[in-house]
Amino acid sequence: MNDSSSSDPVSNPAERTVASTQSEMTEIILPNDTNILGNLLGGRLMHFIDLTGAMAAFRHSRTYVVTAAMDHIDFIRPVHLGDLLTLKSSVNRAFSTSMEVGVKVWAENTRTGEVSHVASAYLVFVAVDEHGRRVKVPALKPETPNELRRFDDALLRREHREAEGARRKEERKALKALESSKTAAS
Ligand SMILES: CC(C)(COP(=O)(O)OP(=O)(O)OC[C@H]1O[C@@H](n2cnc3c(N)ncnc32)[C@H](O)[C@@H]1OP(=O)(O)O)[C@@H](O)C(=O)NCCC(=O)NCCS
Numbered sequence: 001m002n003d004s005s006s007s008d009p010v011s012n013p014a015e016r017t018v019a020s021t022q023s024e025m026t027e028i029i030l031p032n033d034t035n036i037l038g039n040l041l042g043g044r045l046m047h048f049i050d051l052t053g054a055m056a057a058f059r060h061s062r063t064y065v066v067t068a069a070m071d072h073i074d075f076i077r078p079v080h081l082g083d084l085l086t087l088k089s090s091v092n093r094a095f096s097t098s099m100e101v102g103v104k105v106w107a108e109n110t111r112t113g114e115v116s117h118v119a120s121a122y123l124v125f126v127a128v129d130e131h132g133r134r135v136k137v138p139a140l141k142p143e144t145p146n147e148l149r150r151f152d153d154a155l156l157r158r159e160h161r162e163a164e165g166a167r168r169k170e171e172r173k174a175l176k177a178l179e180s181s182k183t184a185a186s
Pocket residue numbers: 001065066067068069095096097098099124126134161165
């Protein structure tokens with residue numbers, strides 16, 4: 001896929017702050033969102049995470065974005081029917097056409113007011129134009145110590161993802177070779 005870059009300095013400045021990407025979504029958990037035990041479905045939570053993550057990526061790139069990857073998610077505790085779910089996201093680091101976004105999720109019991117952290121996830125979004133061509137994104141400018149820590153960690157996670165992707169590719173190649181040799185022998 002080819003890269004294309006926006007030369008419009010208003011819609012695409014050289015860099016953006018993390019604060020300018022911060023996004024938030026609140027949902028009330030309804031029966032359609034839950035399993036038969038009345039707990040939020042994992043897939044529905046992933047959908048909310050994807051949407052909130054995309055909002056931060058949109059704010060950073062000011063173009064269309066597609067989800068390239070979602071890292072593993074720990075479901076720390078169940079979310080119940082009637083809870084208020086709040087998701088917050090921001091861009092951790094921008095690369096060439098991709099951005100790593102962090103999403104954190106809390107649930108609030110509407111009767112007791114108790115708020116607990118229920119999940120966190122890292123996602124990678126790729127910026128594309130209306131034809132699906134990849135688009136370069138502005139650099140991200142971390143400002144606070146926490147933003148700097150996330151910025152540094154995002155590079156380590158990218159290296160880990162690349163190494164893991166290469167490992168899976170080799171594994172697929174080896175499996176394919178094994179299948180071909182079995183077919184040839186039979
Ligand atoms: C994501 C996608 C655009 C990548 O396109 P591609 O032609 O394979 O591009 P490349 O492999 O050259 O990678 C392009 C960028 O994406 C990143 N990327 C690609 N696959 C990735 C993955 N699995 N995890 C993390 N980053 C990934 C690369 O690191 C690179 O980032 P950079 O430009 O900042 O260095 C393409 O695979 C795609 O369209 N996937 C489907 C997306 C989709 O439908 N999502 C769900 C609905 S939105």
